[in-house]
Amino acid sequence: SSGHFLLTELLMESLCSSGHGRVVNVSSVMYRSADSIDENVVNNPNFYSRFHTYNRSKLANVMHVRALTALWRESGENRVTANACHPGAVQTNILQYTPISREPWRTLLKPIFAFFFKTDEDGAQTPLYLALSKHLEGISGEYFSNCAQASISSLAKDDKQCKYLYEYSKKAVIQHIE
Secondary structure, three states: OHHHHHHHHHHHHHHHHOOOOEEEEEOOHHHHHOOOOOHHHHOOHHHOOHHHHHHHHHHHHHHHHHHHHHHHHHOOOOOOEEEEEEOOOEOOOOOOOOHHHOOOHHHHHHHHHHHHOEOHHHHOHHHHHHHHOHHHOOOOOOEEEOOEEEOOOHHHHOHHHHHHHHHHHHHHHHHHHO
């Protein structure tokens, strides 16, 4: 997530000067399972698992768009928007290093995955909708799934925590911005 954050920061001036820039953070419905963004938890090896880390990073994607929106609105910038989305369960290699990626599981599960998982093209629809739809002009700081606005978890709605995470992230990448 720090790479996404840094890219957005590096593009900030261009986004604002463009007139109608849009930031789209691809998150996941799994962000709802994130337990915390508290640095004492996140940086503690006793609380590490790849699933917690993934969920926390996806929560950070949602919190980032909320913090950006607050920052822009406070400065009077109303034309630039930032939204997050869940592309759906897409057939990717995300599970390639897990036990189910090995035989015989891979062969057994392949037809099930093909039935329940989206293709790359289908998974791209919500991010494309957020980037291109005229219906979303001015809508910012929201979360979308299946090309529709979806509810945001209470943890992601915590404006104080969103601002804290934004400032913490900015400090982490500051040497690349200046």
